Amino acid sequence: MAEHIKKEEIELQRSFIYKIKEINARYTNINGHPMKANTETYGCQQNENDTERIRGMLKEAGFDFCDDANDADVVVYNTCAVRENAEQKVFGRLGILKHIKESRPDMLIGICGCMVQQEHITEQIKKVHNHVDLIFGTHALYKFPELLYNAMVKNNKKSIVDITDSDGAIAEEIPILRDYSQKAWVSVMYGCNNFCSYCIVPYVRGRERSRDSKDIIAEIENLVANGCTEISLLGQNVNSYGKDLEENINFAKLLRMVNDIKGVERIRFMTSHPKDLSDELIDAMAECEKVCKQLHLPVQAGSNKVLSDMNRKYTKEDYLEKIKKVKEKIPNISLSTDIIVGFPTETNEDFLETIDVLKKVEYDNIFSFIYSRREGTPAAKLDFVLSEEEIHNNFNKLLEVQNEISKRKNDEYVGRIEKVLVDGVSKNNENTLSGRLESSKVVNFVGSEDLVGKYVDVRITEAHTWSLNGEIVK
Ligand code: SF4
Secondary structure, three states, X not given: OOOEOOHHHHHHHHHHHXXXXXXXXXXXXXXXXXXXXXXXXXXXXXXXXXXXXXXXXXXXXXXXXXXXXXXXXXXXXXXXXXXXXXXXXXXXXXXXXXXXXXXXXXXXXXXXXXXXXXXXXXXXXXXXXXXXXXXXXXXXXXXXXXXXXXXXXXXXXXXXXXXXXXXXXXXXXOOOOOOOOOEEEEEOXXXXXXXXXXXOXXXXXXXXXXXXXXXXXXXXXHHHHOOOOEEEEEOOOXXXXXXXXXXXOOHHHHHHHXXXXXXXXXXXXXXXXXXXXXXXXXXHHHHOOOEOOEEEOOOEOOOXXXXXXXXXXXXXXXXXXXXXXXXXXOOOOEEXXXXXXXXXXXXXXXXXXXXXXXXXXXXXXXXXXXXXXXXXXXXXXXXXXXXXXXXXXXXXXXXXXXXXXXXXXXXOOOOOEEEEEEEEEOOOOOOEEEEEOOOOOEEEEEOOHHHOOOEEEEEEEEEOOXXXXXXXXX
């Protein structure tokens, strides 16, 4: 049973929010406006959701937000450890912030998330980037008000660090400022027990902890009461939901409970591990009318040898069998996956097995990455079979094959009328709106801003590889 942060501790953090609010009120009296915060998120939806909590706490403490770190009094970067290039980007940004801070020494810089949950990275930041005021890991997110307050009142240049090396108790009732009002991420569990050999997540996010279903349902009911209609249930491996709880529940049952909530129109979820995708879950997806007929099922590779080296615990045949079942039960399902190209033991023959999976499954969309070595994971000790050039060639080949499939799948939509939840106005054209179909495909169409957050019927008029164009059906 997952441990919970005690109510008194959450109350203590609230008291720090009030203290920061007082500082902010004094600042406003002098400057005519409150302090400004700038946040940036790297990595996955879990990080996006965590940043929404950081922004929620900042908002309650009276902060305004700005898009440019140059204008900010507090900058918080929520980082990702999954690939090396995300870490390099953060180090690059820290270099830029150093210059800004030289001219504005009162500015506070905070780094949080998965990257700093690794001790060697935290040491590097403390040594090389000592202009960072605040370093806190994934398990200390709820303590942000206390850490920020301490950083605001400290009179030395030492960084405040909290990277508790525990699995992280679940903290409920942290303020949250959501990016959208019509759709929301709702975390159902944290952490992962799978230890895929290339992945750093179990080391930085800890073991699986499920939230109580009553807390999840209460959060969703509250969202619906505030106008939200699309719920995305989040977890590193949602199929494991409930295994650590005393109540008789699993993810399929949770889906049905969310499906019963009045006012919810669409339910999505991610991510699923293929080995844990049960028949019960496939049935729940098929039977629950609000669950979008869309499934993201990461295959990672097609070769059984590589899958075994990755410690994925399924074979290509197992995976294809599950896809077959899904297609049989949910005929118009839209499928997507994650693929790693260039895992150290992957040969060119192994890679062709991945291409074979692409052709057999016919995904609507894939998220493909070149393998990134992560210190501390078993795969980091393996030697590469292929050269960098061969890996890049394979990566390009993968995209070429998938682009053709994605375009063909999108072409099938032309002429159809689809229900679209409008996300917002296009950044490039204020007359163009952007939204998503049930399948999660993005569609752009002409319309007025007052449609944002609403469902509209759109006739699909044109297909591209990654998006669709359409027109509103009057
Ligand atoms: S299932 Fe594997 S890839 Fe996904 S978070 Fe867990 S260890 Fe990482």
